[in-house]
Amino acid sequence: MKIKLWGTRGSIPVPGPDTFRYGGNTTCVEVRLDDGTIVIFDAGTGIRPLGLALMAERQPLDLKLIFTHTHWDHLQGFPFFEPINHASTRITILSAPNTSADLKQTLISQMDFKYFPINFKSLKSQIIFEEVVQPEHLIGNARLFSIPTNHPGSTFGYKLVAGNRSFVFLTDNELRPHIPAKSTWQDFVEFCQGSDLMLHDAMWMDDELTDKRGWGHSSMEQVIELAAQAHPKTVILSHHLPRRSDQELEERFNETLKRKAADAANTIFVLAKEGDSFNI
Numbered sequence: 001m002k003i004k005l006w007g008t009r010g011s012i013p014v015p016g017p018d019t020f021r022y023g024g025n026t027t028c029v030e031v032r033l034d035d036g037t038i039v040i041f042d043a044g045t046g047i048r049p050l051g052l053a054l055m056a057e058r059q060p061l062d063l064k065l066i067f068t069h070t071h072w073d074h075l076q077g078f079p080f081f082e083p084i085n086h087a088s089t090r091i092t093i094l095s096a097p098n099t100s101a102d103l104k105q106t107l108i109s110q111m112d113f114k115y116f117p118i119n120f121k122s123l124k125s126q127i128i129f130e131e132v133v134q135p136e137h138l139i140g141n142a143r144l145f146s147i148p149t150n151h152p153g154s155t156f157g158y159k160l161v162a163g164n165r166s167f168v169f170l171t172d173n174e175l176r177p178h179i180p181a182k183s184t185w186q187d188f189v190e191f192c193q194g195s196d197l198m199l200h201d202a203m204w205m206d207d208e209l210t211d212k213r214g215w216g217h218s219s220m221e222q223v224i225e226l227a228a229q230a231h232p233k234t235v236i237l238s239h240h241l242p243r244r245s246d247q248e249l250e251e252r253f254n255e256t257l258k259r260k261a262a263d264a265a266n267t268i269f270v271l272a273k274e275g276d277s278f279n280i
């Protein structure tokens with residue numbers, strides 16, 4: 001499968017010269033399965049350029065859109081996703097068990113006339129809501145697994161497995177929460193075990209976490225510690241802090257790798273960069 005990053009920033013879009021290289025758009029990841037199925041994780045502002053690229057590439061479009069949760073930075077790009085305006089588009093919106101009614105209402109509310117000029121119910125595309133079947137949900141030639149993440153609200157992470165290849169998508173997740181965990185450290189070790197590619201929230205550094213407990217995010221160091229036990233081949237550190245400039249991001253990343261990467265010597269670590277692709 002091929003994975004492309006369209007949005008790598010956490011919390012709020014931050015376009016500008018300081019974020020030009022790693023990107024200012026919020027979370028959105030495209031996955032192309034080998035059978036041609038197009039899967040999209042989250043609808044942060046990165047889904048807007050993805051929509052334009054898809055429209056230029058082919059029609060009709062049959063898309064699977066999977067939501068981790070409905071915080072702004074994972075939802076806000078949806079009204080600007082061009083394929084929703086076309087009758088030739090079919091979108092299956094997938095979310096975790098017992099969340100689809102709430103997700104639908106949230107998407108409708110987001111496009112209420114108070115906030116947006118076009119009403120959700122007037123969209124021309126065919127939009128279907130489904131909940132992922134557990135323990136595994138079939139999408140094209142792949143199997144989708146879900147895990148609750150440690151983040152405020154109803155929030156989930158996912159793993160797509162096609163043949164012997166796997167991609168783990170864990171954004172907005174506090175690996176070491178100081179509140180009762182929805183999933184434990186060991187749960188995540190098992191969920192990520194041996195994956196080919198793993199994307200994880202690494203918004204903070206350890207030295208910044210003291211007063212950020214309960215906010216639902218992890219540090220770069222914690223993600224490396226997880227990799228040391230779960231042995232993914234490649235780890236993408238994502239959901240960058242909005243105020244972190246490209247330069248600071250690289251400095252913090254390089255310094256952390258020097259200190260910690262030997263703990264996970266068989267894993268390659270990269271910073272999520274808008275536009276980057278990975279073939280697994």
Ligand SMILES: [Zn+2]
Nearest residue numbers: 010011073172
């Ligand atoms: Zn987020």
Ligand SMILES: [Zn+2]
Nearest residue numbers: 069071151172
């Ligand atoms: Zn969130």
